[in-house]
Amino acid sequence: MYSDKVMDHFANPRNSGEIENASGEGTVGNPTCGDLMTIYIDVDDDEVIQDIKFKTFGCGAAIATSSMITEIAKGMAVDEALKITRNDVADALDGLPPIKMHCSNLAADALAEAIKDYKEKQEE
C-alpha cells in the first residue's frame, strides 16, 4: 500500500516538533478526513527557510508528507517554497495510494499557509 519511502518517513519523521516564535505558522486539514497539519518556519533576512518543523495529527501518509516537505523546503527561499505542490511531495515519496492523495497530502498547503502568515507578519 505505501512505498518504502512513505514508511521510512512515517517511521522516522524528520523535523517533527514546533518552533517557538516562528516566522510563520500554518495549519490546514479537515476533521472529517482526520488529518490536521501545522507547519512552522523560521525565515532569515534573505527570506530563506532556515528551519522548518511540523506537527501532524493524521495517518501514515499525512505524517510522511509532513516530514518530506520539511526536507524539501529547508534551505529554500520562501517564494521558491511556495511553488512546491502536493504532487511534488507525493512524487518525492515515490507516490501515494490514490485515495490518500487528497486528504493526507496537505503538507504543501500547510507550508503555503505558513509562508502567507510570514508575509503578513512582515507587512505589519
Next chain:
Amino acid sequence: MYMDNSATSPVKEEVFNAMVPYLKEEFGNPSAFYSLGRSAKKAVETARENVAKLINAETREIIFTSGGTESDNMAIKGIAFKLEDKGKHIITTVIEHPAVLRTCEYLETKGFEVTYLPVKENGILDIEDLKEAIRDDTILISVMHANNEIGTIQPIEEVGGIAKEKGITFHVDAVQSVGKIPVDVKKANIDLLSISSHKLYGPKGVGALFIRKGVRIETLIHGGGQENNLRSGTENVPGIVGFGKAAEIAYNNLDANIEKLQEIRDLLIGEVLDKVPEAYLNGDREERLPNNASFRFAAIEGEGLILRLDAKGINGATGSACSSKNLKASYVLSALGLEDAEIHGSLRLSLGVENSIEDVEVVSDAIADVVGSLRQMSPLWDNEKNESLELDESKFTDVDH
C-alpha cells in the same frame, strides 16, 4: 502478537490436519454414489452435526455456505422474497455488518422498507425502539448477536421473544459470537442464524446458515440441488470438514476459553486505561465479547497507531477513516454518538486463545509508547501538560480537497 481475531483467526493445527485428507486422497464429490463420494458425504454430515451442536440446532437445520456474507444474504433476501406478499417491512440496526446493511439497501431498491434502529451510547439497541418499529407488514427482524467492532452483545433472547410473539421471522448475524459465547437458537427463538468458519479457527470461504425447521426461504443459488435445494454447488468438502472440526473444538472448550479470554481482556482494558491518559473504552463494559477490547485515544489517528504497533509486532484494527476505503469514519462508532475526531483514534484488539496474560504487559506498554510518540507530533496534544488541546479554529484553514 496477533490481536485481530475479529477480522480472522488462524486455522488450528487439528483443523488443518482434519482437512488434509479431503484435499488429497478423500477427494470425492459428496453427490457421487460410489464409496469415495459416500466418504465425502459422511464427512460433510459429521461437520453438520458439529456445527448444529454448537448452536443447539438440529443437524438438518444447517445449510453450508461460502461464509457469513452469503449466509446473511441468503437469510435476508431469502425471507424477503419468500414473504413479500405478506409484507415488505424489515427491521435491523444501524450497527449491523455491511453484509446485512448493503443487503437491506439492495432490498430497498426492490420496494422493501427498512427501519434501521439506533443504538444507545453503549452500542445496545433499545427494546422499546424495536417494539415501536414493528408494523403489521413487518416480515423480518435482523439483529446481530455481537458487534464486530465494539464487541457489544445484543439482547437477542428478548428480541427473539418479541419476534415470536408477533409472528415475525428473526435472523441473527452471529458471525462474531458463535464459538466465543454460548449461542442457543432454541432459547432465543431464532429462525435464521449466520455463522462464519474463519472467525472460530476454521478455514476461510466456508460458513453456515441455520434455518429453523419449518421456516421457508426463497432459494438464491439454483443448480444441482445440494444443501436441501437451498444452496446448489458442489460442497467445499475440505472447508466444511475444517469448519466442523473447529466447531467441535469450540464446543468442547467454550467455558474454559471464555474464562481465559475474559481474564486477559479485563487485565488489558485495565492496563491500557491506566497507562494511557485520555484513553477510553468503546461499547458496553459488561455486555461485550470476552475477546474484545475497543479503545479510543484522544489527539491521535488510528492508522498511524496500527502501523506503529505493527512495527512492534502487534496486529490490531482501527475504525479510523484514513484506513478505510472511502475515508469515512466507522459508522459503528458514529452510532455511539462519538465525534469524528474521537473515532479517528480508535483501536480494536480482539484476542485469541493463543494470547496469554503475559501478552498484556507487552501490548499495553507498546500502546502507551506508540500513543505517546504520536501525541508528541500531534497539534491536538499539549506535551507539557500531557493533555489534549482544543482546536483553535481561528488558526485553522479547511482547504479544498
